[in-house]
Amino acid sequence: MDPLGFILDPMAYGFMQRGLIAALLVGIVCAVMGTFVVLKGLAFIGDAVSHAAFPGLVIAYIVGAPLYIGGAIAAVATALAIGIVSRRGRLRFDTAVGVLFAGTFAFGVMLFSTIKGYVADLLGYLLGNVLGIGIGDLVQVAFLGAVVLIIVLAVRKELLFATFDPLGAAASGLPVAGLEYLLLALLGVTIVVSIQAVGIIMVVAMLVTPAATAQLLVVRFGRMMAVAVVLAAVSAVVGLYLSFYLNLASGASIVLVETLLFVIALILGPKTGLLSRAARGAAIAPSG
Amino acid sequence: MTNDPSLEGRGIPVVEETIAADRAVPAAAQPSVVLDGVTAAYGRRTALADVTLSIPSGSLLAVIGPNGAGKSTLLKLIAGLMRPSSGRITVLGGPPGTAASSIAYLPQAEAVDWEFPVTVREVVTMGRYARLGFWHEPGREDRDRVAAALATVGMADSGERQIGALSGGQRRRVFLARAIAADPELYLLDEPVTGVDARTQEDLMDVLEAEARSGKTVIATTHDLICAAQRFHQAALVNGRLVAHGSADLVLDRRLLSETYGGHVLVLPGDGEGLIIDDAHHHDEAPKGERHYHDGTR
Numbered sequence: 001m002d003p004l005g006f007i008l009d010p011m012a013y014g015f016m017q018r019g020l021i022a023a024l025l026v027g028i029v030c031a032v033m034g035t036f037v038v039l040k041g042l043a044f045i046g047d048a049v050s051h052a053a054f055p056g057l058v059i060a061y062i063v064g065a066p067l068y069i070g071g072a073i074a075a076v077a078t079a080l081a082i083g084i085v086s087r088r089g090r091l092r093f094d095t096a097v098g099v100l101f102a103g104t105f106a107f108g109v110m111l112f113s114t115i116k117g118y119v120a121d122l123l124g125y126l127l128g129n130v131l132g133i134g135i136g137d138l139v140q141v142a143f144l145g146a147v148v149l150i151i152v153l154a155v156r157k158e159l160l161f162a163t164f165d166p167l168g169a170a171a172s173g174l175p176v177a178g179l180e181y182l183l184l185a186l187l188g189v190t191i192v193v194s195i196q197a198v199g200i201i202m203v204v205a206m207l208v209t210p211a212a213t214a215q216l217l218v219v220r221f222g223r224m225m226a227v228a229v230v231l232a233a234v235s236a237v238v239g240l241y242l243s244f245y246l247n248l249a250s251g252a253s254i255v256l257v258e259t260l261l262f263v264i265a266l267i268l269g270p271k272t273g274l275l276s277r278a279a280r281g282a283a284i285a286p287s288g
Numbered sequence: 289m290t291n292d293p294s295l296e297g298r299g300i301p302v303v304e305e306t307i308a309a310d311r312a313v314p315a316a317a318q319p320s321v322v323l324d325g326v327t328a329a330y331g332r333r334t335a336l337a338d339v340t341l342s343i344p345s346g347s348l349l350a351v352i353g354p355n356g357a358g359k360s361t362l363l364k365l366i367a368g369l370m371r372p373s374s375g376r377i378t379v380l381g382g383p384p385g386t387a388a389s390s391i392a393y394l395p396q397a398e399a400v401d402w403e404f405p406v407t408v409r410e411v412v413t414m415g416r417y418a419r420l421g422f423w424h425e426p427g428r429e430d431r432d433r434v435a436a437a438l439a440t441v442g443m444a445d446s447g448e449r450q451i452g453a454l455s456g457g458q459r460r461r462v463f464l465a466r467a468i469a470a471d472p473e474l475y476l477l478d479e480p481v482t483g484v485d486a487r488t489q490e491d492l493m494d495v496l497e498a499e500a501r502s503g504k505t506v507i508a509t510t511h512d513l514i515c516a517a518q519r520f521h522q523a524a525l526v527n528g529r530l531v532a533h534g535s536a537d538l539v540l541d542r543r544l545l546s547e548t549y550g551g552h553v554l555v556l557p558g559d560g561e562g563l564i565i566d567d568a569h570h571h572d573e574a575p576k577g578e579r580h581y582h583d584g585t586r
Binding site for chain 1: 364367368369385388389391392393394395399400401404405406407410411414415417418420422423425450452466470476
């Protein structure tokens with residue numbers, strides 16, 4: 001097969017066109033948000049919020065409302081509740097998140113079990129299927145993704161300061177608590193936007209992995225975000241083509257490409273690279 | 289020399305005036321920070337009780353006391369990062385937080401993630417963010433001020449380095465540069481000279497002294513009694529309460545220090561002066577906010 005055909009043939013299908021656009025959008029938004037998720041240590045919260053979106057999706061399904069709306073309300077509400085617990089709570093933070101996370105998901109599963117009949121729509125949200133995305137969903141993904149990106153870029157420098165040094169930022173007059181709630185709400189929206197592409201269980205990988213890989217490669221915030229976006233976009237494209245040609249689950253393919261890039265960076269990267277570390281160790285060993 | 293008693297009588301006030309102009313505060317200075325009966329607590333644990341303190345503009349004040357004495361709490365109260373459970377605080381003429389863009393706060397080194405992917409210049413530029421406001425990117429004036437602040441602390445050539453690659457002393461220099469770049473009226477510095485080499489300590493104190501002379505107010509916590517005695521103008525001794533406050537050379541005496549540190553001050557008999565050594569057990573490795581006692585002081 002000629003290389004051009006290899007790339008262009010799948011694009012003859014409408015579902016591949018929509019899937020690629022959706023995967024790119026989701027990958028880019030997740031990578032931008034993921035930079036803050038990684039630097040603020042919010043990975044576990046991201047996982048919790050994505051699971052908490054499930055009861056929202058189920059309730060929306062039962063009452064016949066748009067699923068996105070139900071998921072978004074549940075995700076954002078959970079994200080903000082976690083923010084409040086982290087500021088006011090007396091429990092250890094990860095304990096409180098763990099309780100909330102499991103409880104909300106169980107609530108979703110319970111509601112799900114009350115639905116009679118075939119509910120493939122909802123099951124799709126657990127593992128995601130970016131190739132099944134319709135034109136209406138794609139418009140919603142694009143709109144919500146653009147909103148998240150515009151807001152994050154608008155308060156980029158304040159979020160950076162508040163993430164790096166919350167006390168210094170608050171003392172200088174930045175609304176640090178407000179910025180944290182904003183970040184959590186945007187995280188909720190991002191997760192809901194991403195669920196259809198990669199599913200509840202794998203959303204956290206889209207958020208964390210490209211940014212984590214970028215952190216292994218560069219030492220500046222702006223570059224870390226840019227590298228994360230590039231890695232996410234590459235993973236979306238490569239993952240989707242793998243999915244097409246090898247007939248694999250699309251969400252899992254994208255996540256696995258991201259994970260592979262992370263492992264490569266871990267081994268070969270300049271900062272924490274196991275190889276460069278071994279080389280340094282070898283260089284030091286004779287003299288020591 | 290004269291025997292005229294009226295002239296001799298004038299001698300003392302003149303000396304005091306010299307001291308006042310040189311080391312302390314102009315008499316007419318407005319108070320920069322006023323605390324009136326301030327008590328603060330973490331949950332049910334009282335960190336500071338009934339502190340009344342007036343700090344004039346142009347002060348160079350060392351806040352001294354053992355770990356867990358409430359030094360950082362005092363700074364956080366003034367910075368508006370924490371609310372008192374009772375009492376009144378006035379900062380630059382208003383309640384804490386209202387003049388935030390005129391305040392530069394330097395956190396303890398332990399409170400910072402040094403692996404964070406930012407360069408020295410990016411950190412110092414953060415000092416400008418509150419003045420810039422949302423949407424606005426740093427402009428020429430901001431870049432100039434950042435460059436000037438880096439030069440002031442002797443880090444002009446290190447702007448592009450990642451903060452994690454710096455030594456402890458260089459990190460403190462960078463954070464002080466961030467404070468300077470903010471062009472504040474009030475510096476609140478949590479352990480600015482802890483864990484730095486002697487050269488850095490001297491350099492940083494030179495900078496702070498110059499800021500105080502230009503009318504800025506500098507309040508810094510420190511563990512270093514020698515630095516406090518030699519380089520600061522005023523000192524406040526705290527140990528859950530305000531033990532003493534005044535001119536640094538008057539306050540840093542044997543009796544008040546042992547009252548502040550409990551059993552943790554060793555006074556060596558010397559040539560009548562006595563050498564005071566901060567107990568080596570009082571290191572800076574205790575987790576943030578943790579009370580740290582060794583004996584029956586409570």
